[in-house]
Amino acid sequence: MSELATAIRGGDRKALARGITLVESRRADDALQAEALLQALLPHTGGAARVGITGAPGVGKSTLIEAIGLDLCAAGHRVAVLAVDPSSALSGGSILGDKTRMHELARHDNAFIRPSPGGDTLGGVAARTREALLLCEAAGHDVVLVETIGTGQSEVAVAGMVDFFLLLLSPAAGDELQGIKRGVMELADGVLVHKADGDLAAAADRAAQQCMLAMRVLHSGTTPPPVLVGSSLTKRGLGELWQAIGARLQQARADGSFAARRARQIGDWLEHAVRERLLAEFLDDPVVGAAMARARDEVVRGAILPSAAARALLALRRH
Numbered sequence: 001m002s003e004l005a006t007a008i009r010g011g012d013r014k015a016l017a018r019g020i021t022l023v024e025s026r027r028a029d030d031a032l033q034a035e036a037l038l039q040a041l042l043p044h045t046g047g048a049a050r051v052g053i054t055g056a057p058g059v060g061k062s063t064l065i066e067a068i069g070l071d072l073c074a075a076g077h078r079v080a081v082l083a084v085d086p087s088s089a090l091s092g093g094s095i096l097g098d099k100t101r102m103h104e105l106a107r108h109d110n111a112f113i114r115p116s117p118g119g120d121t122l123g124g125v126a127a128r129t130r131e132a133l134l135l136c137e138a139a140g141h142d143v144v145l146v147e148t149i150g151t152g153q154s155e156v157a158v159a160g161m162v163d164f165f166l167l168l169l170s171p172a173a174g175d176e177l178q179g180i181k182r183g184v185m186e187l188a189d190g191v192l193v194h195k196a197d198g199d200l201a202a203a204a205d206r207a208a209q210q211c212m213l214a215m216r217v218l219h220s221g222t223t224p225p226p227v228l229v230g231s232s233l234t235k236r237g238l239g240e241l242w243q244a245i246g247a248r249l250q251q252a253r254a255d256g257s258f259a260a261r262r263a264r265q266i267g268d269w270l271e272h273a274v275r276e277r278l279l280a281e282f283l284d285d286p287v288v289g290a291a292m293a294r295a296r297d298e299v300v301r302g303a304i305l306p307s308a309a310a311r312a313l314l315a316l317r318r319h
Contacts, residue, residue, distance in 0.1 A: 001033055001036045001037045001040060002040065004018065004019060004022075004037060005037055005040040005041050005138075008041060008135060008138055008139050009041070009044060009138060009139070009140075011078075011139055011140050012139075013112055015139075016112060016135060016136065016139045017114065019037055019135045020114055020116070020128075020131075020132045020135055022034045022037060023037070023038065023128045023131040023132060023135065024116060024128045024132070034131070037135075038131060038134060038135070041134065041135065041138035042134070044137070044138040045134040045137040045138050046137060046262075047137055047142060048080075048133075048136070048137045048141055048142050048143055048144045049142065049143050049144070049163060049164070049245070049246075049249060050133060050144050050146070050161065050162040050163045050164070051143070051144070051145050051146070051162055051163065051164045051165075051166060051245060052145075052146045052148065052158035052159060052161070052162035052164070052165045052166065053065060053145060053146065053147050053148070053166045053168065054147075054148040054158060054165070054166070054167055054168070054184065055167060055168030055169065055194070056168075056170070057149075058170075059168045059169065059170050059194055059195070060168065060170075060194045060195055060232060061147050061148075061168055062083070062101040062102055062147065063101070063232040063233075064168065064192070064194060064230075064232045064238075065081055065083075065102065065105070065145050065147055066101070066102040066104060066105040066232070067232035067235065067238055068145075068238055068241065068242060069081060069102070069105045069108075069111055069145065070104060070105055070108065071238065071239075071242070072143055072242070073105070073108045073109075073110040073111055076110075077110065077142055077143050078110045078111075078112075078140055078141045078142055078143070079105075079110060079111045079112070079141060079143045079144075079145065080111070080112045080113075080114070080133075080136035080139070080141035080143070080144045080145070081102065081105070081111070081112070081113045081114070081144075081145045081147065082114055082116065082129055082132055082133060082136070082144065082145070082146045082147070083102075083113060083114065083115045083116070083147045084115075084116055084129065084146075084147060084148055084149050112136065112139070112141060114132060114136075116128075116129070116132065129146060129158075129161060130161050130269055133146065133161065146158055146161070146162055159187040160265055160268055161265055161269075163249055163252070163258065163261065163262075164189045164190065164245050164248060164249060165187055165188055165189045165190075166188070166189065166190050166191070166192060166241075166245070167184060167185070167188040167190070167191045167192070168191075168192050168194045169191060169192070169193050169194065169207060169211060170193070170194065170195060170207075171193060171194075171195055171196060171200040171201075171203040171204040171207055172203065172207065185214065185215070185218055186218055186219075188225055189225050189248055190225045190226045190227070190228070190241075190244055190245065190248065191208075191211050191215065191225060191226070191227045191228070192227075192228050192229070192230050192237070192241055193205075193207045193208045193211065193227070193228070193229045193230070194230060194231070194232070195231060195232075195233075196229045196230055196231045196236060196237070197231035197233050197234045197236065201231075204229050205229060208227050208228070208229045211227045212224070212227045215227060225248075226244045226248070228240055228241055228244060282317060285316075287316060288313065288316055288317075291312075291313055291316060292313060295309040295310075295312065295313055296309075
């Protein structure tokens with residue numbers, strides 16, 4: 001682990017990929033090694049701008065990430081992209097579609113792209129996205145972009161691990177606003193109406209106006225998040241987008257909300273880790289395993305309600 005940590009600190013891409021594979025592993029022995037690796041690298045984390053990007057499938061998340069990623073790399077930044085792909089139904093692994101779509105960015109010396117399977121975790125993020133983010137920071141990446149699978153009620157977990165949460169909308173956002181869950185809109189630190197080019201440019205402007213009105217209602221009494229219009233094809237609005245993100249982060253650092261947000265995120269991570277460990281240890285108990293099998297049979301037969309069976313199972317932890 002010491003050698004791997006040193007290699008990651010040196011910016012070795014292969015070492016970084018190995019480190020992320022290690023923290024994503026579900027094997028018990030790998031978990032201990034991953035913990036040791038993260039502990040060794042922890043003093044070298046926290047320095048990146050963490051930006052989450054969410055939006056409905058087809059809105060152009062990957063296209064946008066490649067466009068702004070290339071611009072940032074050209075400006076001297078080191079960019080890491082954690083792209084959460086849908087999981088294979090057979091192997092559980094990532095389909096790797098995002099990495100193939102960002103082929104130019106994937107070849108850039110200042111960029112690192114890691115597709116990870118979403119699996120059965122909620123929030124549109126992989127189970128170990130937080131840990132992967134820290135490894136990218138330790139490797140010297142000063143911008144980490146986290147792309148979620150899509151947008152919906154469960155896709156807001158990414159907001160709990162980033163400094164800026166960007167929501168992408170299509171030029172048909174006037175209709176989309178009716179279907180987007182309020183939680184996503186309330187958590188967004190900024191909105192970009194994407195694909196604003198060609199015949200869709202005028203529609204995108206109208207959609208942005210509608211979104212601005214919605215944001216003013218949701219954030220009444222406070223300054224609403226910025227709503228911008230942009231295109232990854234024509235580069236329209238991309239410079240303004242990154243300037244808006246930078247301004248928002250600068251203001252958050254100045255008023256103390258940046259540190260408070262990260263502190264809250266770390267506390268939430270601790271609670272999540274405790275729940276995860278308790279559940280794993282509980283289900284690994286052979287007594288619980290046998291009781292679970294019996295309870296499952298009774299529930300399937302309709303002899304007992306799932307809630308009652310769960311209460312009886314949880315009572316076993318007291319014995």
